[in-house]
Amino acid sequence: MSKIDQQLFSAHEHALEKEYETCPQCGQSLQVKNSQHGPFLGCSAYPECDFKRPLQQHGDITKVLTGSSCPLCQHELALKQGRYGMFVGCTQFPECQHIASLSQATATDIACPNCKSGHLVQRKSRFGKLFYACDSYPKCKYAVNEPPVAQPCPECDWPILTVKKTAAGKRLVCPQKQCKYKSEPI
Known part of the structure; x- marks a missing residue:
């Protein structure tokens, strides 16, 4: 048997122990x-x-954005790390609750078929999946998961169809659940 240097193991164990502060409630x-x-x-x-x-800690300030101002309180904005990734927020949090997303919504020229006043925009979920939703949110909560096409459904006359990838190829599909329209593969 080879000899094992015990100092290597004890040094490793001591490296794992990290000193933390005491409890603010009881002092332990x-x-x-x-x-x-x-x-x-x-x-x-x-x-x-x-x-x-x-x-x-979530909401930690990563970098203060000099030259920027909060639209609510006119203090500087900061780049922060949050629970769902990076975002821009006011440096006066929690007094000022202003936040803004870093990702920009990609607009389409397709009118929302539900409210007919907004347009569908491409957004990204917190899991990174793309979807298309009305830009009048929260007034209109219409959303589809596949890319929309400004073409009415031949069966139910819904104003849009979506492009769905299937094993047979891409198809135009009606997003209405009660309508079962599917085109031939494109």
Whole structure:
């Protein structure tokens, strides 16, 4: 058997232990604990003390955008890391609640078939999937998952059709659930 240097293992164990601050409620040390939602800092005196805090703070300022101003309070805006990715928010949070998304919606020239006053725009969900929704949201909540085409359905006269990819190829499909129209592969 070869000899194992025990100092290597003890040095590694000490590197994993990180010093955290004390609990603001009871003064005991805080420990890294795990839950189904991920790691967090919790009081070592649990269950007597129930203090807990996320390991990573959301909404942390990554970079202040100099020269920009909040439309609500005229303070500077900042690039922040949030729960669903990067966004722009006011530096005076929580007093000022202004936020803006970094992604721009891509407009189409197709009128919304539901409200007939808005247009469909391409958006991205928090999971990265593209969808097409009315730009009059929240007044109109119409949305489709496939790219729309400004062509009426020959069966039900719905103002748009969508392009759906199937095993046979791309087809024009009516987005109305009760209508079963599908074109021949394109």
